[in-house]
Structure formats: C-alpha cells, structure tokens
Amino acid sequence: MSQPRTLFEKVWERHLVAPQTDESPAVLYIDLHLVHEVTSPQAFTMLRERGLKVRRPDCTLGTMDHSTPTTPLDIPIMDAQAAAQIEQMKRNCAEFGVPLYALGSAYQGIVHVIGPELGLTQPGMTIVCGDSHTSTHGAFGALAFGIGTSEVGHVLATQCLLQNKPKTMAVRVEGSLKLGVSAKDVILALIAKIGVGGGTGYVFEYCGSAIRALSMEERMTICNMSIEGGARAGMVAPDETTFAYLEGRPFAPKGEAWECAVADWRTLPTDEGAVFDAEVYIDADSLEPMITYGTNPGMGMPITGRIPDPDSIGDPSQRETLIKALKYMDLQPNAPLLGHKIDVVFLGSCTNSRLSDLRAAAALLKGHKIAPNVRMLVVPGSQQVKRQAEAEGLHEIFKAAGAEWREAGCSMCIAMNGDQLQPGEYAVSTSNRNFEGRQGKGGRTFLASPLTAVASAINGCVTDPREMLERV
Amino acid sequence: MQPIRPFSSRLVALPIENIDTDQIIPARFLKTTSAEGLGAALFYDWRYDAQGAPRPDFILNQPQAQGAHILLAGHNFGAGSSREHAVWALQGFGFRAVISTYFADIFRNNALKNGLLPIQVDAETHRQLFSLVQEAPETEVQINLEAQQVVLPDGRAVSFPIDPFARRCLLDGVDQLGYLLNMADRIAAYEAAHPQRVNTLLNLA
Numbered sequence: 001m002s003q004p005r006t007l008f009e010k011v012w013e014r015h016l017v018a019p020q021t022d023e024s025p026a027v028l029y030i031d032l033h034l035v036h037e038v039t040s041p042q043a044f045t046m047l048r049e050r051g052l053k054v055r056r057p058d059c060t061l062g063t064m065d066h067s068t069p070t071t072p073l074d075i076p077i078m079d080a081q082a083a084a085q086i087e088q089m090k091r092n093c094a095e096f097g098v099p100l101y102a103l104g105s106a107y108q109g110i111v112h113v114i115g116p117e118l119g120l121t122q123p124g125m126t127i128v129c130g131d132s133h134t135s136t137h138g139a140f141g142a143l144a145f146g147i148g149t150s151e152v153g154h155v156l157a158t159q160c161l162l163q164n165k166p167k168t169m170a171v172r173v174e175g176s177l178k179l180g181v182s183a184k185d186v187i188l189a190l191i192a193k194i195g196v197g198g199g200t201g202y203v204f205e206y207c208g209s210a211i212r213a214l215s216m217e218e219r220m221t222i223c224n225m226s227i228e229g230g231a232r233a234g235m236v237a238p239d240e241t242t243f244a245y246l247e248g249r250p251f252a253p254k255g256e257a258w259e260c261a262v263a264d265w266r267t268l269p270t271d272e273g274a275v276f277d278a279e280v281y282i283d284a285d286s287l288e289p290m291i292t293y294g295t296n297p298g299m300g301m302p303i304t305g306r307i308p309d310p311d312s313i314g315d316p317s318q319r320e321t322l323i324k325a326l327k328y329m330d331l332q333p334n335a336p337l338l339g340h341k342i343d344v345v346f347l348g349s350c351t352n353s354r355l356s357d358l359r360a361a362a363a364l365l366k367g368h369k370i371a372p373n374v375r376m377l378v379v380p381g382s383q384q385v386k387r388q389a390e391a392e393g394l395h396e397i398f399k400a401a402g403a404e405w406r407e408a409g410c411s412m413c414i415a416m417n418g419d420q421l422q423p424g425e426y427a428v429s430t431s432n433r434n435f436e437g438r439q440g441k442g443g444r445t446f447l448a449s450p451l452t453a454v455a456s457a458i459n460g461c462v463t464d465p466r467e468m469l470e471r472v
Numbered sequence: 473m474q475p476i477r478p479f480s481s482r483l484v485a486l487p488i489e490n491i492d493t494d495q496i497i498p499a500r501f502l503k504t505t506s507a508e509g510l511g512a513a514l515f516y517d518w519r520y521d522a523q524g525a526p527r528p529d530f531i532l533n534q535p536q537a538q539g540a541h542i543l544l545a546g547h548n549f550g551a552g553s554s555r556e557h558a559v560w561a562l563q564g565f566g567f568r569a570v571i572s573t574y575f576a577d578i579f580r581n582n583a584l585k586n587g588l589l590p591i592q593v594d595a596e597t598h599r600q601l602f603s604l605v606q607e608a609p610e611t612e613v614q615i616n617l618e619a620q621q622v623v624l625p626d627g628r629a630v631s632f633p634i635d636p637f638a639r640r641c642l643l644d645g646v647d648q649l650g651y652l653l654n655m656a657d658r659i660a661a662y663e664a665a666h667p668q669r670v671n672t673l674l675n676l677a
C-alpha cells in the first residue's frame with residue numbers, strides 16, 4: 001500500500017514537471033491561467049521584449065473586472081487611465097491569441113466568479129491568476145493560488161511555475177450552522193482565531209461535517225478568504241455536491257469524458273490516515289454572525305461582541321496595531337458595534353456576489369426599504385449572475401428597497417473604478433478586505449455576511465440579522 | 473538584472489505590524505500598464521495628506537529616509553493583494569531590502585523575482601534593530617546576500633534564511649524565467665503524458 005496522501009499532495013504530485021531538490025524548487029504545470037487587466041500588462045510587455053509567445057493560449061483566459069466601471073455599459077469609461085488599461089488588455093489578448101471576455105461580453109465578470117460558473121474550474125486542476133483570491137477555486141478540490149506579475153509572465157511563457165512545496169493545515173469545521181450564520185461567518189471566525197499571518201506557508205484543507213453540508217458557492221466564499229489568513233490556497237475535497245454543480249456547465253467534460261472525469265475526481269479526497277502539518281478546529285454550532293472592527297480581516301468578533309481594549313493586550317506591537325486601527329476606524333475600546341451608524345452597504349465582490357448570495361440578501365430585504373441615511377450598492381459578480389438574478393426578479397427587490405443595481409465587476413471591493421467610500425464613511429461590506437483605504441481613501445469597512453449587510457442596510461446601523469430572520 | 477553585491481545603508485524604521493500591500497501602494501495607482509514611476513506612490517496615503525502635501529511626521533518624508541536602501545518594518549510584512557506593484561514601488565523609492573520577522577508568501581516571491589531582498593530575522597534581532605535606529609539613526613548595517621548575513625556596526629552578523637534557488641539567481645544576476653524556458657523539453661514531455669485539459673478557446677456562442 002502506498003503512503004496515505006492528502007488532497008493537496010495528490011494534486012501537487014500530478015503536476016510535477018520536475019520535483020523539488022535541495023538547489024531548486026519544483027516545476028509545477030499549470031492547467032488554467034486566468035488573467036485580468038491590472039496585473040498582466042507588464043507581463044505581456046516582458047513577453048514582447050523577449051520575443052516570447054504564450055505557450056498555451058488554450059489554457060489561458062482573460063477577463064476585465066478590477067478597473068471596469070459598474071455603471072450602465074453604454075456610458076463611456078470616464079477614467080482615462082482605466083480606459084487605457086482596458087484597451088491595452090484587449091490589444092494584449094488579441095496579439096497573443098488569448099481568449100478574452102471583455103467588458104460587454106455576456107460572460108464578463110470577476111475572474112473568480114466566471115471560472116467556476118463556466119465550468120472551467122474543475123477538481124484536481126492547478127489554477128493560477130495574478131490575484132490573491134485565486135484561492136476561491138480551491139472549493140472544487142483544485143490547487144489554486146495567486147501569483148505576482150513576474151510569475152504571470154512565467155506561466156504565459158512556459159505554462160509552469162517554480163514552487164516550493166507548502167505545508168498543509170486541516171481546518172476542521174464540525175457541527176451545523178445556526179439560522180443567520182453563513183459561510184462568511186465561518187471564514188471570518190477562522191481568521192479571527194488564527195490571525196492574518198496564521199496560515200502563512202500553508203495550504204488549508206477545509207473538512208468536517210459543516211463543510212460537507214455547504215453548497216459550492218458557500219465553499220467558494222470560505223476558500224476565497226484563505227489568503228486573508230495568510231494561506232495561499234484553501235481546498236475542499238470534491239464530492240457529489242461538486243459534481244452536481246459542474247455537470248452540464250459549458251467547459252465541463254461531456255458524455256463519456258464526464259464519466260471518466262468523475263471517476264478520477266473520486267480518487268482525489270484525502271486518504272484515511274494521511275497526516276497534516278497542522279490542524280485547527282472550529283465548532284460550527286457555537287458560531288454567531290461575525291463582523292470586523294479593525295483594519296485587517298483578523299480583527300473580527302461575533303456581532304454581539306465588544307471591541308477589544310488595547311490595555312488588555314500584553315504584546316506591545318500588537319497593542320500598537322490595535323490602537324492605530326481603532327484610531328483609523330474612530331471606534332472606542334469595549335464598545336459594542338451593534339447599533340453603530342453606517343453610511344454605505346456594499347453587496348458584492350468575489351467573496352459574496354454569486355446568485356445564492358443575492359438570493360439570500362433579496363429574501364431578507366423583500367418588503368423593506370433601506371434606511372434613508374444609507375447608500376446600498378448591489379454588484380453582481382458576473383454578467384451571468386446578473387442575468388440570472390434579473391430572471392428571478394431579484395433586481396426589482398433591490399431597487400424597490402432603494403438599493404443600486406449595477407453592472408458586474410470588483411467595484412467597491414477595491415475602489416479602483418470610482419465606486420468608493422468618502423473619507424470617514426462607514427460601510428458594512430460583504431467583500432474580503434478592511435485595510436485602511438481599501439474601499440476608498442479614509443473609508444472605514446466592517447466586513448460581514450450578506451445577511452448582516454442587508455439587516456444593517458434596513459436599520460441604518462450595524463444589525464444582527466438573526467433579529468429579523470426570527471421575525472419572519 | 474544586476475548581480476546583488478553586499479551593500480550598506482541606514483535603516484528606515486516603520487514599526488507597524490501587518491503592513492499590507494494596499495498600504496504599500498493603494499489600488500488607485502494600479503491603473504498603469506508599466507512598472508516605472510511607482511516610487512512616488514509608495515505608502516501614499518500615509519505619506520501625503522488629503523491635499524497631497526507631504527506629512528512631515530511620516531518617516532519617508534524625513535531626511536533619514538532619503539538615499540536609504542533598507543526598510544525596517546513591523547511583524548508580518550506584505551500581506552494581502554498579490555500586486556507586484558508593491559515591490560516596484562519600494563524599489564522605485566530606492567529600497568533594496570526589507571527587514572521584518574516574516575513576510576507574506578506572495579510578497580516574498582514577488583520581491584525575490586525583482587531583486588528586493590525580504591530579510592527575515594528573529595523577534596529579538598528585530599527589536600534590537602529598532603532600538604539601534606532609535607539610538608543612532610545614522611548607523612549603517614551591511615547586507616551580504618552571498619553570506620546570508622546582516623552585519624551590525626559592532627561586527628555582529630545575523631544570518632537570514634533565503635530560498636537557495638532565488639539566492640543563486642540574484643547573485644548571478646539571472647532571472648528565473650530563463651531556467652523555466654530551458655525546461656521546454658520536459659514541459660513538452662509532461663504535456664504529452666497528460667493530454668487532458670480544458671480548452672478555453674471553445675466558442676460559447
């Protein structure tokens with residue numbers, strides 16, 4: 001019998017063009033390379049300068065999402081720099097033969113939303129993108145991680161990456177989630193527990209009964225934020241939920257090839273007795289809706305909690321970090337966040353902009369109006385999500401409540417495209433980063449689930465969604 | 473790329489933990505298609521006020537930082553977004569090394585690809601370096617990549633770990649892509665042995 005292996009090890013070993021040695025990292029073959037307009041231009045320039053081609057345009061896909069406006073598509077792009085970057089993306093893809101779902105395409109959207117919905121993301125694959133939230137695709141049992149622009153160039157030119165083998169950490173989530181507690185709360189709780197550096201050097205494998213019970217979109221929400229805990233990748237073993245999601249999607253295998261693929265994918269889950277380098281446990285039953293109070297995703301707490309007091313922290317540099325964060329956020333130690341007034345609610349991003357997120361949000365919002373002091377942006381993750389949501393009439397619910405229904409893209413998650421907070425404003429956001437200025441210079445972000453975001457929009461202040469759900 | 477030789481510099485101390493790449497260079501500066509000129513955007517929102525005037529109390533605006541090559545940062549440097557622009561901005565300002573207790577994985581990779589040295593030291597050395605800057609801001613330390621050492625003014629040398637392959641490339645002044653391009657035959661053999669993969673060229677219409 002061969003050594004029991006983890007899911008990660010199986011996928012890693014399948015893709016070794018050359019193994020790691022004492023002198024050199026492993027050469028890892030990449031099955032799918034996703035490219036977007038912000039982190040690729042300098043890589044294409046490098047190819048041009050060195051006279052290189054894209055080795056596998058058929059394993060490469062471009063989209064536009066980060067700097068694209070989410071205003072109606074017939075309005076021209078007002079930001080000259082963004083427009084130039086978008087034009088450059090078109091030229092680069094055309095010149096190098098890379099297929100592109102440009103702005104205006106029916107399949108355009110956030111790179112981590114379109115890969116899975118098109119069926120490009122499949123179990124056992126290696127997937128990279130010049131974007132740290134590539135970890136999202138690990139929900140299918142793929143090894144997927146973000147890379148820098150130099151590495152984008154490496155993959156374009158050779159379809160390979162030089163990689164040192166990471167360590168593995170099992171994230172075991174057992175039990176069942178209570179009403180009002182969602183996948184987003186699971187991942188925020190994990191990051192609050194291990195800290196933003198806790199997973200550095202590791203690949204997470206999320207396992208346990210609570211993970212098994214999640215839909216694919218919920219698993220994507222969790223894997224998406226692995227990087228916020230420092231892990232470059234997070235994976236979930238493929239199972240019937242995975243296969244049911246994939247079957248019939250445009251790029252998924254068909255007919256006999258589908259049967260073969262599924263048979264192969266069934267061999268991927270971690271073997272009984274396989275050893276992880278580290279393990280962390282989360283009790284799903286005891287989780288509450290989570291919210292962040294600070295300026296990194298590790299500064300999170302149950303929504304009913306109180307903001308920590310720097311005086312109670314022994315480590316001086318941690319204390320300084322918290323003092324600085326609370327100053328930026330203009331929040332008081334020991335105060336609750338519940339009831340804190342907000343200005344903006346952002347429902348979107350590669351963490352929470354899929355159809356199930358919009359459905360959950362709309363179900364809670366239906367029949368309500370958002371508070372008059374609140375601006376709410378709803379930004380679907382892709383054009384496909386947008387069309388599906390509209391077919392279900394979800395956009396009417398959002399609009400009737402007073403929210404803005406916008407075109408697909410990253411939008412206020414990264415605030416590159418003009419969708420941004422004003423200095424001093426508070427937002428409840430379903431995105432993944434609450435760094436200083438992330439959603440607009442001087443803006444202040446509370447990260448939370450779509451349910452918490454909607455409940456807070458209705459009340460105009462941070463609100464526990466369970467109060468409203470229990471009333472329904 | 474130029475081979476990296478030993479160099480000495482003052483330290484620029486930025487004692488903040490978990491400095492993420494959104495702070496190193498805010499996203500609105502990423503709408504460029506080049507890697508040039510990003511030094512001006514380094515730590516922009518900490519460095520300039522709302523009117524765009526330099527904040528005199530921020531270290532990069534002080535004489536200490538001008539012409540210095542080594543950034544001494546708080547624990548866990550470079551988390552967050554994969555933007556390589558963070559490395560280009562640090563280099564654009566003149567930095568050739570960053571010292572911290574640890575680095576986020578993607579940042580470390582990006583830095584090594586560009587010849588910016590991510591120098592990881594233990595918590596005690598880290599603390600000593602901060603007190604050194606406080607007591608004698610003009611003090612220079614030397615960084616020797618070949619020996620993998622930071623050499624302090626009193627002659628004490630502190631070793632730092634670095635990926636051996638990246639170290640070799642940086643000492644020889646060669647980039648890593650050349651190594652991969654030389655593997656073309658093995659890559660082709662791998663592709664022949666593993667033919668199953670998606671085809672993104674499939675027309676969805």
Ligand code: SF4
Nearest residue numbers: 133349350410413414
């Ligand atoms: S939605 Fe936000 S986190 Fe996701 S890819 Fe876009 S900018 Fe990055």
